[in-house]
Amino acid sequence: MRKVLKYVSLDILKNNIVFAYAIMLALFSWSAFGLEDNASKGILTVLNIILLTVPLVSVLFATIYVYNSSEFIELLVSHPVKRGMIWKALFTGLSSSLALAYLLGAGIPILLFADFYTAVMMIVTGIFLSVIFVAIAFLSSILTRDKAKGIGISVLLWLYFSLLFDGLVLFLFFQFADYPIEKAVVVLSALSPVDLCRILILLHLDVSAMLGHTGAVFKNFFGTDWGLILSFTILTLWVVIPFAISLKKFKRKDL
Amino acid sequence: MKNKDIIKYLFSFILLLGAGNHVLSRTIYAGAGQSYPTIKSAIDACEPGDTLVITEGLYKEGNLIIDKPVFITGRGMPVLDGEKKYEVISVKSSNVTIKGLHIRNSGQGTLDDPGGIKVYDAVNVIIEDNELRDNFFGIYIQYGKNCIIRNNIIKASQKEEYRSGNGIHCWKSDSLQITGNRIEGHRDGIYFEFVTHSVIWRNISWYNLRYGLHFMFSNDDAYISNYFKNNGAGVAVMFTRRVVMMNNTFEENWGDAAYGALFKEISDCYLSGNKFIRNTTGLFLDGSSRIRMERNLFLTNGWGMRIQASCIDNIISANNFIANTFDVTTNGSLTLNKFDENYWDKYEGYDLDKNGIGDVPYRPLSLYSVIVEKNPPAMLLYRSFMTSLLDKSEKLLPSLTPENFVDNNPRMKPYTL
Numbered sequence: 001m002r003k004v005l006k007y008v009s010l011d012i013l014k015n016n017i018v019f020a021y022a023i024m025l026a027l028f029s030w031s032a033f034g035l036e037d038n039a040s041k042g043i044l045t046v047l048n049i050i051l052l053t054v055p056l057v058s059v060l061f062a063t064i065y066v067y068n069s070s071e072f073i074e075l076l077v078s079h080p081v082k083r084g085m086i087w088k089a090l091f092t093g094l095s096s097s098l099a100l101a102y103l104l105g106a107g108i109p110i111l112l113f114a115d116f117y118t119a120v121m122m123i124v125t126g127i128f129l130s131v132i133f134v135a136i137a138f139l140s141s142i143l144t145r146d147k148a149k150g151i152g153i154s155v156l157l158w159l160y161f162s163l164l165f166d167g168l169v170l171f172l173f174f175q176f177a178d179y180p181i182e183k184a185v186v187v188l189s190a191l192s193p194v195d196l197c198r199i200l201i202l203l204h205l206d207v208s209a210m211l212g213h214t215g216a217v218f219k220n221f222f223g224t225d226w227g228l229i230l231s232f233t234i235l236t237l238w239v240v241i242p243f244a245i246s247l248k249k250f251k252r253k254d255l
Numbered sequence: 256m257k258n259k260d261i262i263k264y265l266f267s268f269i270l271l272l273g274a275g276n277h278v279l280s281r282t283i284y285a286g287a288g289q290s291y292p293t294i295k296s297a298i299d300a301c302e303p304g305d306t307l308v309i310t311e312g313l314y315k316e317g318n319l320i321i322d323k324p325v326f327i328t329g330r331g332m333p334v335l336d337g338e339k340k341y342e343v344i345s346v347k348s349s350n351v352t353i354k355g356l357h358i359r360n361s362g363q364g365t366l367d368d369p370g371g372i373k374v375y376d377a378v379n380v381i382i383e384d385n386e387l388r389d390n391f392f393g394i395y396i397q398y399g400k401n402c403i404i405r406n407n408i409i410k411a412s413q414k415e416e417y418r419s420g421n422g423i424h425c426w427k428s429d430s431l432q433i434t435g436n437r438i439e440g441h442r443d444g445i446y447f448e449f450v451t452h453s454v455i456w457r458n459i460s461w462y463n464l465r466y467g468l469h470f471m472f473s474n475d476d477a478y479i480s481n482y483f484k485n486n487g488a489g490v491a492v493m494f495t496r497r498v499v500m501m502n503n504t505f506e507e508n509w510g511d512a513a514y515g516a517l518f519k520e521i522s523d524c525y526l527s528g529n530k531f532i533r534n535t536t537g538l539f540l541d542g543s544s545r546i547r548m549e550r551n552l553f554l555t556n557g558w559g560m561r562i563q564a565s566c567i568d569n570i571i572s573a574n575n576f577i578a579n580t581f582d583v584t585t586n587g588s589l590t591l592n593k594f595d596e597n598y599w600d601k602y603e604g605y606d607l608d609k610n611g612i613g614d615v616p617y618r619p620l621s622l623y624s625v626i627v628e629k630n631p632p633a634m635l636l637y638r639s640f641m642t643s644l645l646d647k648s649e650k651l652l653p654s655l656t657p658e659n660f661v662d663n664n665p666r667m668k669p670y671t672l
Contacts, residue, residue: 038600040555040578044638052640166641173633182632189635202638209535209557209580209634 001085004076008093011072012065018101021057025049025105033113040205043114043122046106047201050126051194054102055133056158062094062137063154067147074255087138087250091243095134099127118204125197125235132193132238133158139242142249165192186221190231193238200231279304286310286333294319294335301325309333309356317341324350329357332386337361342369343390349378353385361390368420370395371409374402382407392420393441399428406435413440416464416487421446425453433458440464444486447473456480466491467505470498478503488512489534493519502528505537514539515556518546528672531556537579540566549573552672558584558624567591575669576600580637581624583660590660594619598666606667617665620656622649 012018032045069090076086106126111119140153169188173181189195203223221227283305284290285297295316297307303323311331318341321327325348334357337343343358353372362369370392374380376399383405387393393409396402404423413419422438424446425431431453437460438444444460447453448471455478460467467483470476470492477499483490489508492498498521505515515534518524519541526548531537537556540546542565551574553559559579562569564587572595576582582599596612597619604615623642626633636642649656 038578041600047638048640048643163640166636166639170633170636170641173630173636177630185632185635195636195639198639199635206557206580206637209637 001089004081004086004089005093008069008090009097011069012093012097015065017061018097021061021098022101022105025053025102026109028053029106029109033109039113043110043118043205046110047122047198047205049106050122050129050201051198052162054126054129055162055194058098058130058133059137059140059154059158060151061098062134063141063151064147065094066090066138066141067150070255077255083251084247087247091134091138095131098130098134102126102130118201121201121204125200128232128235128239129193129197132235132242135239135242135246138246142246142253161192161194165195169195190234193235196231196234200228280306282306282308284308284310286312298323298325309335318345319343320345320347321351321353322347324348326352327354327356328352329355329385332357334359337369337371337390339363342367342373344372346372346374346377346380349380351377351379352381352383354381355384357386357388358390359388361392363391363418365418368392368395368424370420370424373397374399377402381405386410390420392424393422393438395420395424395426396428396431397426399425399431401430402428403432404434404436405432407437409436409438409441411440413442413464416442419464421469422460422463425450428453432456438463443467443469444483445469447471447476449473451475453477454479458482459484461485463487468492470495473498477501482506483508483515485509486513489514489516491517491519492521492524493517495521496523498524500524500526500529504530504532505534506530506532508534510535517541518543521546526551530554531559536561539563540569542566544568546570550670550672551575553577553579553582555579557581561585562592563587564589569593570595572596573666573670574598575672576619577669581621581627583619584624584628585620585657585660586628588657590657594660594662596664596666597662598669599662600669602665602667604665611667613665613667617662618650618653618656618660619662620660622646622655625655 028049029046033039033042036042073086077083107123110122136157137154140157141150143153144150189199199222222231283297283301285294285307286309289310291297291300293316294309294314298321301307301323306326309329311333313334313336315336315338332355335343337360339360340362343361358371361371371387371390371394372382373395375397378400380399380402382394385407387407387409389411394404409422419442421443422441422445423433423436427449429451431450433445433455434457436458439462442464444463444467445455446469450473453476457480459482461484463486465487467486468478468490472494474496480502482504484506486508490505508515513535515531515537517539522544524546527550529551532554534556536558537553538560541563544567546569548571553576556579559576559582562583562585564585569592575598577600582601599617599619602613602617604613604617606613623637623646
């Protein structure tokens, strides 16, 4: 595994896109914090970057990378290595390099400008989002042999989680405005990793507002230690489940 | 003798008479080893105008009634204990001064409202430099006039709102000065009902169960440079006219029904230089009219200001709104208030003529604040891409938010306050 991981990592490093991604993130965040007159507005800009760009780049780069390394995978399969090992190494290499790029690019300015707890939450959720969307990319690239179709699925999933899901939830809010839906909403938010990450950061950013009316319901849920543990368990499940399905499929796949 | 000399002698005689009065007033000492071992006996021995010095020690004498104008002072903070049974000091005379006492454990009871120091129907009472601990009511003034409550430390640890009293409670009084007190752990820090022409200045009121300051039917008062923090529901000013509120700080009042300040049915008030920081709602206005607000700061609140549609003719100008989740919200489509020349940190317009005022009007009411007002759980979607998009398009073409809810001269730079 270590050897395969080494080759994958080297290959990703040779491909300068991850470097460029890190630099882009850094430029974005430094300018966001530098241009805005107060740090909290900078944080909001960076929050949008995390919630939109990080998933997009992760899912696209990972999907394309998996398709492009199909020959490399075939080559490895002919060697005496376990199939699962190849897939896992590929996943570890990709997700760790994207997470590292995020950490170096956006993590440092966030840590410098935002207050400590908000910063930690933003960095952790950003890393989770990178890894989750790499896992989703692995799933969509294993679903179909057609590269265009695979990338299409990835982009659609990103669109769904980043944009469509919120719209649907908002629609539900209006439809069921007369009912006590606070608790249902908490469950619903677990269905989108992007939303879950946003709420976790929101509880730190808009702490005063979240202590208001229904905010208290969410604060009591997500703000407690158990709520945090549960949220991160759900985020972990978002990594494990798509990857496990793709791994199962990969093991049986006729290459 | 010339006429002039007669006047001179007469004048000095009058002066002498005045001085004689002072010479006649005595100083009486109460306490162990003194001529009067109990405070009660010392008070009985006092003539009007005497000074009563209570020496260091613990006194458990039940209810002390002061029914003559005396100057009472403690030496080394003597402790007067009400044993949770009695009202400690009842002032039933005018011109009384109470200074330097430690008063604790007054009786409890909602029928007669016992207090640490209670003033009944008196003029010119001064209560200063005392420490009041674990009393039901701290200092209670009813039908008082020209009284001064100064530099007292009032502390209790009351648990339930319905079984607790206020720190400084003033009822049907006039011309009071409440200055430099620290109040903690009571129901309301300072309570005013039917109190007029009074000033509340430089007090610290925090961690009280209900309100830091509570105004009811109290006209023509001012509260200036006070600090209110973390009270159960902030500060409430209700059913009152002509109140001046300046340079106060309202901080960290958190919860669904907690406001930095709550204004209900008040009119003709003036607010300036106040700071609203980290409250769930900074300022809540309901049924209030003709209030002028300028040079206040709203910083990092959930809702900077909630102005209900029942408010009319308020002028909100030259304030700073910085880093609030929502700057302003309202509950209806009617807007009869004026917002002008405020600084809004969310303003995205430009200033081509460089006069410091943005060329595009600013609509402080975000679409999402309207949505959340109608549908509170929607708060969970706040800051998602979808809602930012909705907000942006609403800013360009207002459809849901009231058309005239607008600041026509938004400032480009914050005011230095």
